Amino acid sequence: MEFSIKTGNPEKQRSDCIVVGVFDTRKLSEAAVVLDRAAEGYLTTVLARGDLDGKLGSCLMLHSVPGIASDRVLLVGLGKATEFKEREYRQAVRASFKALSGTSVKSASTYLADLPVKKQDAAWKSAQIAEIGQDVDYRFDVMKGKAAQEEKAKSAKRVAKVAVAFIEKSEGKLAESGLKQGLALAAGVSLTKDLGNLPPNICTPTYLADQAKAMGKQYGLQVEILDRDQIAKLGMGSFLGVAQGSAQPPKLIVLQHKKGKKSQKPVVLVGKGITFDTGGISIKPGAEMDEMKYDMCGAASVLGTFKAIAEMDLPLNVVGVIPTCENMPDGTAIKPGDVLTSMSGQTIEVLNTDAEGRLILCDALTYAERFEPAAVVDIATLTGACVIALGHHASGLFSNNDKLAQELLAAGETAHDRAWHMPLWEDYQPQLDSNFADMANIGGRAGGSITAACFLSRFTKKYEWAHLDIAGTAWKSGKDKGGTGRPVPLLTEFLVKRAAK
Ligand code: BES
Ligand code: MN
Ligand code: ZN
Numbered sequence: 001m002e003f004s005i006k007t008g009n010p011e012k013q014r015s016d017c018i019v020v021g022v023f024d025t026r027k028l029s030e031a032a033v034v035l036d037r038a039a040e041g042y043l044t045t046v047l048a049r050g051d052l053d054g055k056l057g058s059c060l061m062l063h064s065v066p067g068i069a070s071d072r073v074l075l076v077g078l079g080k081a082t083e084f085k086e087r088e089y090r091q092a093v094r095a096s097f098k099a100l101s102g103t104s105v106k107s108a109s110t111y112l113a114d115l116p117v118k119k120q121d122a123a124w125k126s127a128q129i130a131e132i133g134q135d136v137d138y139r140f141d142v143m144k145g146k147a148a149q150e151e152k153a154k155s156a157k158r159v160a161k162v163a164v165a166f167i168e169k170s171e172g173k174l175a176e177s178g179l180k181q182g183l184a185l186a187a188g189v190s191l192t193k194d195l196g197n198l199p200p201n202i203c204t205p206t207y208l209a210d211q212a213k214a215m216g217k218q219y220g221l222q223v224e225i226l227d228r229d230q231i232a233k234l235g236m237g238s239f240l241g242v243a244q245g246s247a248q249p250p251k252l253i254v255l256q257h258k259k260g261k262k263s264q265k266p267v268v269l270v271g272k273g274i275t276f277d278t279g280g281i282s283i284k285p286g287a288e289m290d291e292m293k294y295d296m297c298g299a300a301s302v303l304g305t306f307k308a309i310a311e312m313d314l315p316l317n318v319v320g321v322i323p324t325c326e327n328m329p330d331g332t333a334i335k336p337g338d339v340l341t342s343m344s345g346q347t348i349e350v351l352n353t354d355a356e357g358r359l360i361l362c363d364a365l366t367y368a369e370r371f372e373p374a375a376v377v378d379i380a381t382l383t384g385a386c387v388i389a390l391g392h393h394a395s396g397l398f399s400n401n402d403k404l405a406q407e408l409l410a411a412g413e414t415a416h417d418r419a420w421h422m423p424l425w426e427d428y429q430p431q432l433d434s435n436f437a438d439m440a441n442i443g444g445r446a447g448g449s450i451t452a453a454c455f456l457s458r459f460t461k462k463y464e465w466a467h468l469d470i471a472g473t474a475w476k477s478g479k480d481k482g483g484t485g486r487p488v489p490l491l492t493e494f495l496v497k498r499a500a501k
């Protein structure tokens with residue numbers, strides 16, 4: 001989908017479809033009023049017939065409207081309000097793109113950009129239209145056979161060109177800058193979805209490393225890939241323990257976006273990159289096990305965020321650290337009862353090999369110390385317990401620093417990619433006591449997402465740190481199975497705000 005900014009009157013735009021809003025069956029938006037005048041009251045007449053109820057997100061496609069240059073007009077119901085809240089506006093924009101997909105419209109001019117939204121300007125609205133348009137348009141069919149692809153390409157009912165349209169010329173400049181930001185974020189989100197959706201026989205640790213290298217080349221990032229020997233030299237016994245049951249070699253991916261002042265301490269993003277989680281010897285049940293290909297979505301969100309900030313050329317220093325491997329059962333795999341020595345020197349009794357995310361993250365978090373970070377944020381599909389606690393709407397947020405937590409929560413609100421603050425109280429720590437090592441890798445069923453965060457907190461004492469458990473938000477199950485690209489919007493917003501400080 002290609003986007004551009006257009007200004008001028010709607011009746012003069014030449015495209016397959018003009019998109020305008022209608023507040024209820026009687027009140028037209030400004031652009032709709034202009035169209036209605038050119039069409040000598042045609043829209044008012046149609047609305048009076050009652051086919052569109054004006055409910056938020058309801059849509060009605062009109063053909064051959066008299067007096068206008070375009071073939072169609074899509075009316076989008078906006079509800080009763082006359083000024084939108086952000087959430088409602090996004091809903092209307094999403095509905096409009098959904099209504100267009102599946103039609104033969106190839107080019108559209110959307111005057112939804114010209115609607116008033118509380119406290120927001122043309123830049124924000126343009127960014128939203130780009131992000132939501134790309135989200136609705138997203139497809140993942142590279143793994144379908146040739147015949148299916150050719151068939152699809154022929155009959156593909158997809159909008160190719162979208163003009164973000166304003167009546168007033170003066171809005172153009174702001175809109176251009178917003179569109180650029182929105183497209184940068186959308187590119188990051190799309191990469192994160194792609195990496196998640198790829199099958200685990202293709203998206204291996206080596207594949208992720210190659211993707212990072214390619215991105216480094218494209219954007220001039222510093223990228224380093226550490227192999228098994230180098231990881232061993234660093235003393236990452238916990239990470240290597242998880243990796244040892246797999247035929248795929250582990251990788252530690254380190255990316256650096258150095259666009260801030262030299263003296264500026266970096267933000268470090270650490271992403272869990274389990275490219276497939278069978279559970280290991282503590283093997284998972286078979287149902288929906290395929291979804292454990294998404295267990296690298298933390299890693300994918302780090303790469304997606306790097307793409308977004310690279311596209312934006314964000315003036316900030318950011319480091320990405322991605323421990324990546326498979327968690328497999330094998331004669332060489334770790335067993336319940338094994339004790340591993342982490343890079344920090346702390347020993348870990350593995351009571352359940354399925355609690356592997358924390359085992360690879362703890363070493364990556366120790367590695368992060370060398371960057372003298374301003375803050376470290378790890379992102380991980382860490383616990384099923386987090387899905388039970390928060391469902392699929394909010395990511396779980398844990399932090400050893402309340403200011404950092406507030407900053408991330410606010411970024412999530414702004415980006416409409418929310419997180420919820422969970423406790424990290426000392427009270428939970430004893431659940432990790434082990435009779436044989438410094439700690440166990442599990443803390444029992446009660447508060448499972450919290451004890452997982454408690455485990456990580458034992459490796460993050462030297463800096464400000466936050467942990468995002470994205471087990472419930474990184475992908476969707478069921479008939480719409482697919483990566484969501486979350487929490488790239490949250491992370492990107494967090495970094496954009498840091499760069500502006
Ligand atoms: N990758 C899983 C977490 C997960 C499970 C995410 C289901 C999304 C859906 C993680 O490695 C895991 O298996 N965690 C265990 C921990 C337990 C053994 C303490 C879990 O949540 O069951
Ligand atoms: Mn697991
Ligand atoms: Zn896992």
